[in-house]
Amino acid sequence: MNFKGTLPTLILEALEQEPSHGYRIAQRIKERSHGVLDFKEGTLYPALHKLDNEGLVESFEGIEKGRPRRYYRITESGHGILAKDRAEWRELSRAVTLILGEA
Amino acid sequence: MNFKGTLPTLILEALEQEPSHGYRIAQRIKERSHGVLDFKEGTLYPALHKLDNEGLVESFEGIEKGRPRRYYRITESGHGILAKDRAEWRELSRAVTLILGEA
DNA sequence: TCCTATGCATAGGATAGCGAGGTATACATG
């Protein structure tokens, strides 16, 4: 079960905490939502690459447990977009909740 | 600005209040969200027809101000789906808010 | 008379997310 349009924001939020790699980001989102949000790899990696192309995150090579990993960190503009996305989420979720009833 | 995936639920909610026609439903959503949510006609009508095909709403002819209107009312199964959609919205919005911070 | 709002509808295009598949390594279990 997932929420259309929130994935880029959730990725940026994860990277705001600490640089990470794709698989770990997906796990983090799932864990932090208590299993409610569960984005698939076929969704996550393209989204991550898109954020990279847009310059909101940047990647670097890393080694973990003896194996190479593709790490990502949030950029300056990524921080800015995240702040905007957060504000937009609040506005939209309030609007829907207003209509559908209390969350 | 809009929220992907919430339109069918918002339509059902509007029709739960009273039977209505397409144009009026769109206005209602916009008004009740204080202008935040604003689904276009090219989005609304196909969504309405789909709900009709799925049997969640049913249409009937009506006259308003001397002109024919296509009215819709929510069906029994529409009520059921609306209840499920509401619950799902709460679960998902809570999950995202949990991660992104207080709404 | 012309513009705007109302009212319904479809066509074409963009994008998000999903399922399915492919590749590869580490580690535990049998």
Place this chain on the structure above:
DNA sequence: CATGTATACCTCGCTATCCTATGCATAGGA
């Protein structure tokens, strides 16, 4: 040693959603 599972990355094709643009038609105000 073999097999399975979790980790880790990636791509392709499909569907659904939403948008813009366009068309048609009427009512009422400027």
